[in-house]
Amino acid sequence: MKRWLLWLGVLLVLAGLEASLRGLIGPYAYQITVLVGVNIILAVSLNLINGFTGQFSIGHAGFYAVGAYTSAALVKFGGPAIRGLVGFLPAIGQDAVLLLAGLAAAAIVAGIAGLAVGIPSLRLRGDYLAIVTLGFGEIIRVVILNVDSIGGARGFSGIEQLSNFFWVYFFVLVTIVVIHNIVHSSYGRAFVSIRDDEIAAEAMGVDTTRFKVLSFVISSMFAGIAGGLFGHFTMYLHPNSFTFVASFNVIIMIVIGGLGSIEGAVVGATVFTVALELLRKLGPFRLVSFAVLLVLIMIYRPQGLLGSWTLFKGRRKAAPKAMVV
């Protein structure tokens, strides 16, 4: 009962912000705020693999792309049919149904892609896994480049704008809550045990491959959702947005925030996105100064801005299996 009220309150606050934010901070800051949200979902989800399970994946942009294109394609080609089915709803309700259908498809297809990559490759460790995931990300991008019906090298244009601040931050909260609950469950402890010592984990009876694949699939699903939200916000998708550089950017976010901390991933994604925008004033020195900033953070805060600090530490100790919201 209490939890329902909490969620209702959150939804009302988000809806209120959606209605007023664009006017308050201007469309440019609004756009950056939304992109921060998309990056938070990406960072928090990648943190599950890289931070909690200790597997080094550099193919996150691949799943992000799968989600973005799946959702955009479903809405573009199946949109009229879905709208017809829910024609009794007002326009805003139809948009919501359409977006949720697109995001569901994005999560499912990205999850399947995660499974397809995870099963054969997660028997590998360290550098080898990194290379496989890097290769996978590139395969996805090259496949998209060559599929004409979703735009190929031309880019996928004419995507309906369905996502906004409300939806992006709604899913930011969903991602954080779900991943937080997973991490603080017995599954989470299995993930962390794999990170800390894989052999010991196996000796204690943890099915390491199964848990690695599981963390990979969950992470891919959220990356897919982030992709769907991104595509329906920007209205245009191009394979160039999903190169391995995009994967590295997410890794940078979780490293500067603090590997293995959800709060760190949130802070990292925010700092990364906002700092790059603030540095625009520096013109040609923008990327150089950004690199200097990263170097400074790594020298003075090698554990990341937040390290493994967490808001819920006390509660986690008190109730190891608690499904805290």
Next chain:
Amino acid sequence: MKHRTWSHASFLVLTAALAACAGGDQSADEILIGEYGSLTGTTATFGISTKNGIEMATEAINAAGGLLGKQVRIIVEDDQGRPEEAQTVVSKLINSDRVVALLGEVASSNSLAAAPVAQQNRIPMISPSSTNPAVTEVGDFIFRVCFIDPFQGFVMAKFAANTLQFTNVAILRDIKSDYSVGLADVFIQNFTTLGGTIASDESYSGGDTDFSAQLTALKATNPQAIFVPGYYTEVGLIARQAKALGIQAPLLGGDGWDSPDLIEIGGEALEGSYFSNHYSVDDPSPAIQKFVTDYRAKYGETPDALAGLGYDAAMVLFDAIKRAGTTEPQALRDAIAATRNFAGVTGTTTLDEHRNAVKPAVVLQIKDAKLAYVETITP
């Protein structure tokens, strides 16, 4: 402790640097125009050439007293050649810098990403060199000063039929590229209208390296020329393999050939082949020669087509601001749309009802491993 002090100091310096740069940049006696392009990244040469061209145009107009009694200032943003960055910087230029119009981008993918933002905010945008037809279809505030891809199919058909007096031409198209397919279709349509016949129509996929099957089939039909509207990498290989099979007919193509690497890959096999392009530095027209001389004096290099198109895009915009007598977006949009017979360095530009430029193209021939100007084909 010392460690702590250092870290504080470096962050302070950085914050101070940021704050210093964050000063306001609005001024009543300036007209602000936004430019976005790839100044870093893999396509940085595109963005830099365009920026140089726009810079030259701006200096020229400011030296002549500016526009509407105000000086023109261009705010340049780097999009790193990435579509999502292009969209963000255009949103910044419009909402944060309050520019009255936008210039950019070169790559059609980046223009396509940014165009919806310009259209939503109803700020006119002129792309100097995005040739994909879809760009201006985004909306009525989006323009371009270059011709669209299929126009080159028309140019080469006219050139083959009228100048070269050929009646029998074969096609070899890149089936995976929109650009190539579009050029080939328009070529066939125009060439047959002009009385020619298509000897055969073969295709390959971008990235292929062996074309002997297609070339053998083409050779059997004995064409006078082969139209290959692909990109330079494959074209170079096709030329080599055609020569090896004993095909003497010249190759014809479009601006996808325009790269210094073309002759490096194709070598002597390309001698005598022709392709269409936006402009040629060897074009004897005085406007072009003056532009080339000025550009060389300022930047120490020969301007490529993108520099010329950047210059023209800025000049078309300045001309429209002058005619509109205001920078109010709707009036400015209408003035840009009314651009007729504007004499620029890349030819006389007229914007049609689809906001695309109707302008001449030049045909170049590869001669002694160099590009030689042949003629200008008008629409």
